Amino acid sequence: MELINLSAIWALIIGFGVMMYILMDGFDLGVGILYPFAPDEHARDVMMNSVAPIWDGNETWLVLGGAGLLAAFPLVYTILLPALYLGVFLMLAGLIFRGIAFEFRFKSVRNRHWWNRAFCWGSMVATFCQGVVVGAYIEGFEVANNVYVGGPFDWLTPFTVITGLALMAGYALLGATWTILKSEGQVQEWAYRITPRLLGLVLAGFAVISIWTPFVDDFVRERWFGHLTLFWVFPALALLCAAMVWRSVARRREGQPFVATLGLFFFTYLGLVASKWPYLIPPDITLWDAASAPESQLFLLLGVLFVIPVVLGYTAWSYWVFRGKVRGGGYH
Amino acid sequence: MELDPVLLSRIQFAFVVSFHAIFPVFTIGLASYVAVLHGLFYKTGNPAWDRLAAFWVKVFAVVFGMGVVSGIVMAFQFGTNWSNFSQATSNFLGPMLSYEVVTAFFLEAGFLGVLLFGRGKVAEGVHLFAAIMVAVGTFISAFWILSTNSWMQTPAGVEMIDGHFSVTSWGEAMFNASFPYRFAHMALASFLTGGFVVAGVSAWYLLIGRDVEANRKALSMCMWLLLVLAPVQAVVGDAHGLNTLEHQPTKVAAMEANWETQSGVPLLLFAWPDKEAQENHFEIGIPRLASLILTHDLDGEVPGLKEVPVEEQPPVWFVFWSFRAMVGMGMLMIAVAFTGLWLRRGGRLYKSRPFLQTLRLMSVAPFIAVLGGWFVTEAGRAPWLVYGMMTQAEGVTPSLSGWMVLATLIGYVLVYAVVFLTGGYYLTRVVRQGMLAEEPHDDEVETAKRPLSAAHATLEADAGRQFGS
Structure with missing residues (x-):
């Protein structure tokens, strides 16, 4: 009984x-993806300045999630990381x-173009x-006796390449709508122009993945086309958000496109969770199978419940401090 | 030759963690130093302390930032390369490592910002409080890491059930037999690192005549500190060694390259340990001294490597020479500290160019000593991952092939080379532009409240000039 409750709390915390990571690091990664397409160096300054004060706070959630997994659901940590070994390395690199590009681009004068590249490629x-x-x-994942037994490139399939590209389009959309919110003049106009195109890419990716998923996974097919039709509310809401992005860009609203894109991600995420719940490591391992000892979960829970409000408060404060439009110039 | 994933994973972990460890070991010492400087300024109102604090907090910011960047990789290494180990020990390891993350975030969210950017914006007392909290926080962070590592050396408070470690007593597990020694040894090492770096930089500033008043104060303060800490470290290190002798005798045997259990063991100054032949070549030693040091008795019996089968012996030459590197650096530090005391007569401490040059060079000594010490304790535990309970071969990720580890190892070396070269080069720029009456200040858009933003130097050598002052 106790075990079930703690694991559920932890699933909620890590979820x-x-x-938080996807939404927040999403837009600053997106800004990096859009970097080569920016109209000029001034636009790049504005874009990087708009995320510079907050990006490392955004990545906090990644580390917190990783550490939390090891403590609360160690099986996820010890199966997914070996399975995604080379991919994890590339992501970290x-x-x-990208992290050092943030730090050094503004401190560099002659070699700034190299830091631009590091930022974008990273x-x-x-x-x-x-x-x-x-x-x-x-x-x-291919698992036997709680150990990953698949090959080194199992994670790289045509399907996962599509999801990889789709997420790039998705983050770029977040980055573009964030730029609309934080910029003005020419930069903002450019962001308005590219947003509908990116939205089109995202929806195309969305469609391909939605059609493809039931074919790669029987469980998902059963869940979506079985008797529980309540789940359809998530993709419906996601599409509604997409429509709002479209409309608000057409009306040149500043904040709405970003908020609607956040909604699009949020409901897609819930849809994905609904597809797999309660499996943490598809196809066989549930969150209860993957849990660590209840004492370990409880021990860490105390610290995390204390620190999450602090981190949230700090995050809210830094967004408040750096609210409003970002201007690029000032340095030489 | 077949690529061995266990060996390569060990090399990879050693590389990543060594690279990472350089930064925290320095920041822990430096954080305390910065707090002391703030305290001195708060108490005396002497602006020289304030100038020193303002400069060293910038160095702290850059090093802290590099530590964070290199540390992200650490959070994933346990899962990618040592998944069986992580899985088996997760009940203990998970919360411990997570608490380190929690501490670090709390620290960063709460006090680091105030320390780095609060100058002139918050009351001096608040600024001092933030500096103290950051210093305390670095120690709390170190506590989790060192407690976890010590548990791997001298496991306690757990029982093995179906290949899983289950915690029976958190107190016994966290405060295990080697923890107090390791923590004291490491805390002193951090202070020595901070002390020698500050002394080296101050010496350089004195050599070129920059802010002589403040840098004399800094140098004098450091030399008093080192005079006490360097010998104390030798005593603590000795106690740590005795603790190791009690709990991990094989490691001590490797440190001394002592193959047979015997009495009256010599202290080897030079030897080439040969694990295949189970003996040393080219031995030069001082008779009975190792027995005296380890057992405090000239005829004391010291356990030998042959007590355990060859496959349970660590890589002897590596442990043996790493230990000598650490001790050699320690001796050098003690000698320099006492030379400093002697030179105080007649104020030669601040004027003797050879001594100031020596101090400059000595800035690297504590880093060599720290890495040497970690090589001893980590390699000396081999082949065990959790001493006596789980071997490295049992702990490694089973799905790994050698080439995967090699490829990522090369990758990490390349990534870290860029981080290290850029960061190291930038740090020298910060030092070169530091402690000037009016520091060059660029008009960088000052929005980012991140560690590196606290430093204002530009990255390229000639770019600084165009900013003027």
Whole structure:
């Protein structure tokens, strides 16, 4: 009884952490993906400045999620990381290059173009890998005796390449609508122009994945086309959000496109969770199978329940401090 | 030659963790130093302390930032390369490592920002409080990591059920037999690292005559500190060694390259341990000294490597030489600290160019000593991952092939080379531009409240000039 409750609480915490990560690091990774398409260097300054104060706070959720998994659902940690071994390396390398580009681009004068590249390539590689993880998760993992027994490239399939590209489009959409919110003038106009195109790409990816998923996974097919039709509310709401993005861009609203894109991601995420619940490592391992000892879950829970409000408060505060439009210039 | 995933994973972990460890070991010492500087300024109102604090907090910011970047990889290494180990130990390891993350985030969210960017914006007392909290926080972070590592050396408070470690007593597991020694040894090492780096940089500033007043104060303070800490570290290290002798005798045997259990063991100054032949070549040693050090008796019996089968012996030459590197650096540190005391007569401490140059070079000594020490304790535990309970071969990720580990190892080396070269180069720029009456200040859009933003130097050598002052 106790075990069930603790595991459920932890599933909620980690689910929340992952969602926060996707939404928040999503838009700053997206800004990096859009970097080569930016009209000029001034636009790049604005874009990077708009995320510079908050990006590392956004990545907090990734580390918190990773550490939380090891403590609360160690099987997820010890099966997924070996299964995604090379992909995880690429993602980390991408995130590191991108992280140091944030720090050094503004401190560099002659070699700024190299930091631009590090920022963009790092963001693209990290995002693609994350999308691949989602795809690999839908496809499931080959596990025997609680140990990953598949091959080194099982995570790289045509399906996961599609999910990787789709997530790149998705993050780019988040990045574009974020830029609309934080910029003005020419930069904002450029962001308005590319948003509908990105939305089209996202919806195309959405359609391909939705049609494909029931074919790669019987469980998902059963869930969606079985008797429980309540789940259809999630994709319906996601599509509604997409329509709102479209309409609000047409009306040149500033905040709505971003909020609607967040909604699009949120409901897609819930749809994915609904597809797999209660399996943490598809196809066989549930969150209760993957749980660590209740004392371990409880021990860490105390600390995490204390620190999450602090991190949330700090996050809210930094967004408040850096609210409003970002201007690019100022340095030489 | 077939690529062995266990060996390569060990090399990869050693590389990643060594690279990472350089930064926290420095920041832990530096955080305390910055807190002391703030305290001195708060108490005396002497602006020299304030100038020092303002400069060293910038260095702290850059090093902290590099530590965070290199640390992200650590959070994944346990799962990618040591999944069986992580799975078996997760009940203990998971919460411990997660608490380190929790501590770090709490620290960063709560106090780091105030320390780095609060100058002139918050009351001096609040600023001092933030500095103290950051210093305390770095120790709490170290507590979780060192407690976990010590548990792997001297496991306690757990029982093995179906290949899983189950915690029977959190207290016994966290405060296991080697923990107090390792923590004290490491805390002192951090202070020595901070002390020698500050002394080295101050010495350089004195050599070029920059802010002589403040840097004399800094150097004098460091040399008093080192005079106490360097010898104390030797005593604590000795106690740590005795604790290891009690719980991990094979490791001590490897440190001394002592093959036979015997009495009156010599202290080897030089030897080439040969594990295949189970003996040393080219031995040069001081008779009976190892027995004296380890048992405090000239005829004391010291256990030998042959007590355990060859496959349970660690890589002897590596442990033996790493230990000598650490001790050698320690001796050097003690010698320099006492030379400093002697030079105080007549104020030669601040004027003797050879001594100031020596101090500059000595900045790297504590890093070599720290890495040497970790090589000893980690390699000396081999082939065990959890001493006596789980071997490295049992702990490694079963689905790994050698080439995967090799490929990512090369990848990490490349990634870290870029991080390290850029960061290291940037750090030298910060030091070169530091402690000037009016520091060059660029008009960088100052929105980012992140560690590195606290430093203002530009990345390229000639770019700084165009900003003027």
